[in-house]
Amino acid sequence: MTIFALYNLKGGVGKTAAAVALAYLSARDGARTLIWDLDPQGAATYCFRVRADIEGGAKRLMAKRRRLRGVIRGTDIDGLDLVPADFSLRRLDIVLDARKRPRRRVTRMLELLEPDYDNVFLDCPPSMSLASEAVFAAADVLLVPTMPTPLSQRTLEQLAGFLERKGPQGLEVLPFYSMVDRRKALHRQTCESPDGLAYRPLSVRIPYASAVEQTVTYRSLAPLFGRDGEAGRAFRALWEEVKQRLADRPA
Amino acid sequence: MTAKTTTFEATRDASDKQTATLIATLLGAHGTVRSRRYHCSRVYYDTFDWRVYRAGATLAHEINDDAQLIVWESFDGERLHRLASKSAPEFANDLPDGSFGHSLAKLIDVRRLLPMVAVESRGTQWNLLDSRQKTVVRVRSTSTRASSTDGTRRGKPARTVCVLPVRGFDDDARAVTELLREGLRAVPVDGTELDRALAAIGQQPASYSSKLRVQLSPDQSSDEAMKAMHRELLDIMLANEDGVRRDLDVEFLHDFRVAGRRIRSALTQVPGVFPDVPATAFKDGLAWLARFTGPLRDLDVYLLELPSYRSSLLPEDREALDPFERFLRQRRERALRSVIEALDTTRYGKLISDWRAFLDGELPADGSGLNATRPIGEIAAERITRRFRKAVKRGRAIDDGTPANVFHRLRIDCKKLRYLMEFFRSLYRVEAINPLIRELKRFQDNLGLFNDYEVQQHALRRFAREMSDERGAPVGTLLALGQLIDKLRERQLEQRRRFNERFASFSDKKNVGKYLTLFARKTTGGGSTS
Numbered sequence: 191m192t193i194f195a196l197y198n199l200k201g202g203v204g205k206t207a208a209a210v211a212l213a214y215l216s217a218r219d220g221a222r223t224l225i226w227d228l229d230p231q232g233a234a235t236y237c238f239r240v241r242a243d244i245e246g247g248a249k250r251l252m253a254k255r256r257r258l259r260g261v262i263r264g265t266d267i268d269g270l271d272l273v274p275a276d277f278s279l280r281r282l283d284i285v286l287d288a289r290k291r292p293r294r295r296v297t298r299m300l301e302l303l304e305p306d307y308d309n310v311f312l313d314c315p316p317s318m319s320l321a322s323e324a325v326f327a328a329a330d331v332l333l334v335p336t337m338p339t340p341l342s343q344r345t346l347e348q349l350a351g352f353l354e355r356k357g358p359q360g361l362e363v364l365p366f367y368s369m370v371d372r373r374k375a376l377h378r379q380t381c382e383s384p385d386g387l388a389y390r391p392l393s394v395r396i397p398y399a400s401a402v403e404q405t406v407t408y409r410s411l412a413p414l415f416g417r418d419g420e421a422g423r424a425f426r427a428l429w430e431e432v433k434q435r436l437a438d439r440p441a
Numbered sequence: 442m443t444a445k446t447t448t449f450e451a452t453r454d455a456s457d458k459q460t461a462t463l464i465a466t467l468l469g470a471h472g473t474v475r476s477r478r479y480h481c482s483r484v485y486y487d488t489f490d491w492r493v494y495r496a497g498a499t500l501a502h503e504i505n506d507d508a509q510l511i512v513w514e515s516f517d518g519e520r521l522h523r524l525a526s527k528s529a530p531e532f533a534n535d536l537p538d539g540s541f542g543h544s545l546a547k548l549i550d551v552r553r554l555l556p557m558v559a560v561e562s563r564g565t566q567w568n569l570l571d572s573r574q575k576t577v578v579r580v581r582s583t584s585t586r587a588s589s590t591d592g593t594r595r596g597k598p599a600r601t602v603c604v605l606p607v608r609g610f611d612d613d614a615r616a617v618t619e620l621l622r623e624g625l626r627a628v629p630v631d632g633t634e635l636d637r638a639l640a641a642i643g644q645q646p647a648s649y650s651s652k653l654r655v656q657l658s659p660d661q662s663s664d665e666a667m668k669a670m671h672r673e674l675l676d677i678m679l680a681n682e683d684g685v686r687r688d689l690d691v692e693f694l695h696d697f698r699v700a701g702r703r704i705r706s707a708l709t710q711v712p713g714v715f716p717d718v719p720a721t722a723f724k725d726g727l728a729w730l731a732r733f734t735g736p737l738r739d740l741d742v743y744l745l746e747l748p749s750y751r752s753s754l755l756p757e758d759r760e761a762l763d764p765f766e767r768f769l770r771q772r773r774e775r776a777l778r779s780v781i782e783a784l785d786t787t788r789y790g791k792l793i794s795d796w797r798a799f800l801d802g803e804l805p806a807d808g809s810g811l812n813a814t815r816p817i818g819e820i821a822a823e824r825i826t827r828r829f830r831k832a833v834k835r836g837r838a839i840d841d842g843t844p845a846n847v848f849h850r851l852r853i854d855c856k857k858l859r860y861l862m863e864f865f866r867s868l869y870r871v872e873a874i875n876p877l878i879r880e881l882k883r884f885q886d887n888l889g890l891f892n893d894y895e896v897q898q899h900a901l902r903r904f905a906r907e908m909s910d911e912r913g914a915p916v917g918t919l920l921a922l923g924q925l926i927d928k929l930r931e932r933q934l935e936q937r938r939r940f941n942e943r944f945a946s947f948s949d950k951k952n953v954g955k956y957l958t959l960f961a962r963k964t965t966g967g968g969s970t971s
Contacts, residue, residue, distance in 0.1 A: 191540070220510045220525035238577035263609035265566075266576045268507070269523055271608055308540060409574075 192436070193300060193310045195329035199345045201316035202234035203335045204368040206233040207402045209313040211425040212333070212432070214411055224262070224271045227281070228325070229315040233274030237409050238265040249285050250290045263406030267349045267411070282321040292320055296328040296333035318352065327358050332437065335368035336391065338380035341386065350388030364435060366392040366428060392435070394428040397421055444614040448519035449627035450541040451582065451600040460582055460625070461565050462600065467624040467719075468580060477582055479566040482560045485635050486529050488552035489684060489693065491647040496548055502529035503510045513541070516633055526549065531553060550747065550877050553690040556590035558800035559723050568771045569617060577610040578617050587638035591792040596641025602627065649680055651696045656867045659818025660970040664804050665706065666817035670705045670864060674704045679793070684780055691741040698734050701727045706860045710824055713811035719799040737776040739900065743771040744769055745895070753928050754921055761917035768908050773876070821865035822918060822960040828858040829956050833948045843893045859885060872957050884947040887939055894933035898926050
C-alpha cells in the first residue's frame with residue numbers, strides 16, 4: 191500500500207482537485223484506491239456527492255483504529271472508495287493531542303487497511319499542526335501543489351525547513367506547479383527558474399483551467415477527463431511522472 | 442461488513458424487455474434511477490489444478506464498457522485485487538511488482554494460468570441515486586452466455602439480475618434486494634458466475650487434483666481395490682500428458698512423473714495382486730519412459746533453482762551464471778524433444794492401451810495372484826508396518842560416519858512408506874493417519890533436502906565439466922559454479938545436523954506406538970504375513 195498525501199501549508203492551490211484527479215487515475219489503473227478527506231471543508235467529499243458526516247465525529251473515529259473501515263463509502267467510480275470529511279475535523283489537533291503517540295495515529299489506523307487498498311490519498315487541510323505531522327508520518331509520498339509565485343515558494347521553503355528538523359525519514363517530497371497561468375509573466379518566470387528550491391519540482395505543470403473548477407462545481411470528473419482537455423492531459427502526465435519517480439527510487 | 446452481491450435467475454416466461462421494464466418501475470418507486478446499456482466479456486483463468494478456485498476465489502480478465510482489467514474476486518464478489526491490463530497474465534511473475542503479483546505468486550507458484558471458460562454478458566445497468574445524485578446501489582439485468590475458450594461448446598443463454606451493493610450503503614442494497622425478490626418473484630441463486638458458466642458448458646470446477654481421491658473399504662478384495670486405485674493413478678498421469686507435450690508449465694511433467702512413480706511403487710509394494718504379465722510389462726514400460734522424463738525434470742529443477750543460486754552469490758558474480766542458464770535452456774529444449782518423441786512412439790501408445798484394457802477388464806473369479814482375494818485392509822496394514830520397521834531400522838544404524846548413499850536409501854524407504862500411506866489413507870480415520878503422514882513428511886523434507894544438495898553438487902560439477910569441454914566456458918562461470926557447490930555443501934551439512942532430531946521424533950516410542958496401534962489391528966484377520 192502506498193500512501194500519498196496532498197498537502198500545502200497554503201490554501202487555494204488546487205490541492206483537492208489534484209487529490210480527486212490522481213485518486214481517479216489510480217483507480218483507472220486498476221489499483222484499489224482510497225481517498226481520505228481530512229479537510230473539515232470537505233471539498234473532496236462534496237466532489238463525490240457523499241455526505242460530510244461521520245457518526246460521533248473525529249473524536250469517536252480516532253478513538254478506535256478499526257472504526258476507519260466502518261466509515262468508508264464507495265464512490266461512483268469503480269475501485270475508488272472514500273473516507274468522508276466531518277466538520278469536527280477542524281479540531282483534529284485537539285483530538286490527537288489527547289492521545290498517546292498522536293503523530294503515529296494516522297499511520298496506525300491505515301495499517302489495518304493494508305490488505306484492502308493499493309493506493310491511499312490523504313487530502314489534508316492547509317495548516318502546519320499536529321495533524322500535519324501525523325500525516326507526514328503516515329505518508330510515503332508528499333505531493334505538494336505549489337503556485338508559481340514567490341509567496342508559494344516561500345511556504346515550500348518553510349515546509350522543507352520543518353521536515354528537515356522534525357520530518358520522518360524516507361518521506362518522498364514531490365512538489366509540482368499548480369494553477370499555472372501562462373498569461374502571467376510571473377508564473378512563467380517562476381516555473382522556468384526552479385533553482386534554489388529545496389526539492390526539484392515535477393516537470394508536469396497543472397494549468398489554471400476552468401475544467402478543474404467545473405469538476406468541483408458540478409461534482410463530476412467528466413469536465414476533466416470526459417474530453418481530452420489540457421488539464422485532464424496534465425493530470426494524466428502528472429500521475430505517470432509520480433509513478434515513474436517512485437519506480438526510480440532506490441530500493 | 443459490506444453486503445454481498447446477490448444474483449437472481451430471472452424467470453424464463455418474461456422477455457428481457459418485460460424484465461427491464463419491471464425492474465425500472467420497481468426501482469423508480471424507490472428513488473431516482475439512471476440507466477445505461479451494459480456489456481462485459483470475461484475469460485476466467487485458473488491453474489490446471491484449480492488453485493485459485495480452491496482458495497475460494499475467481500480470477501478473470503474483463504473487458505467492459507469503461508475498462509480492461511484483471512479481477513481477482515472472492516466467492517462473495519468482493520474484489521481482492523484488480524489491475525488495468527489489456528491481457529491476462531500467463532504466470533504470476535507477468536504481473537508488475539506489487540501486492541497482486543505477490544499474492545498470486547504465493548497461490549499459484551510456477552503454474553500457468555489457463556483459460557477455463559468465457560462469459561459474454563449484455564443488458565442494462567441501473568444506478569439508484571440518493572438525494573445528492575450519488576449512486577447507492579447498482580442493479581444489472583443481463584443475458585449471459587458461456588462458452589468454452591476454444592469455442593467448441595456454447596452454453597444456453599441465461600438471464601440474470603444482479604444487485605451490486607456500494608460500500609457504506611448496505612441498507613439500500615438490502616432494500617433493493619428485497620424489492621426485486623418480491624417484485625420479480627425470483628430466487629437468489631448460489632455460486633459464482635464461474636460456477637454457472639462451467640455448468641452451462643457441462644464442466645465442473647476443481648475437477649482435477651493430483652491427489653488420490655479413491656475410497657477403499659478394508660473388506661474389499663485386494664485385486665478389486667488396487668484396480669480402482671490404478672485406474673485413478675493412470676487418469677492422473679494421462680491428464681498431465683497434454684500439458685507435458687505443450688510444455689505449459691513444469692508441474693505437468695512433475696505430476697506426470699509422480700503418478701508414474703506411484704504406479705510403479707504400487708505394483709512393486711503390493712505384489713501378488715495382479716497377474717504377472719501386464720503388471721511387469723507396465724512397470725518396465727514406465728521405467729523406460731522415466732529414462733526420458735528424468736533428465737527433463739532435472740533440468741527444470743536447476744532452472745527453478747537458478748534465482749536462488751544467483752542470490753546466494755555476490756551481486757557482481759551473478760551475471761556469471763548467464764552462460765550456465767543458456768546451457769541449461771539448450772539442454773532442456775533437447776530433453777523436451779526426446780520426451781515428446783517417446784510419447785509419440787507406438788511403444789508408449791501400446792503401453793497405455795494395454796494397461797487400460799487390463800484395468801477396465803473383468804477380474805478373474807479366483808484371483809490371479811497370491812494376495813488377489815485377500816482383504817485390502819489386511820494387506821495395507823501388513824505392507825505399511827513392514828516398510829515402517831525397515832525405515833526405522835535403517836535410520837538407527839546411521840551415525841556421524843555414515844556415507845550419503847545410506848541417507849539416499851533411507852529417503853527411498855520413506856518415500857515408499859509415504860506412497861503406501863497415501864494409497865490406503867481412505868482405510869483409516871483421518872485424525873489417526875494424517876498426523877502420521879505429517880510427521881513422516883517433516884522427516885522426508887530433511888532427507889529430501891540432504892539428498893537434493895548431494896545430487897546438485899554432483900550435477901553442477903558435471904555441468905561445469907561439460908560446459909568447459911563443449912565450448913570452453915568462461916572462467917567466471919566456472920568459478921561461480923564452484924562457489925555454488927561450496928554453498929550446497931554447507932547447506933547439506935546443515936541438513937545432516939538436523940537429521941538426528943528429525944529421526945528421533947520419527948522413531949520415538951510414541952510415534953512407533955501410533956504406527957503399531959493403527960496398522961497392527963488389521964492383520965489379526967489371519968492370512969500370510971511375510
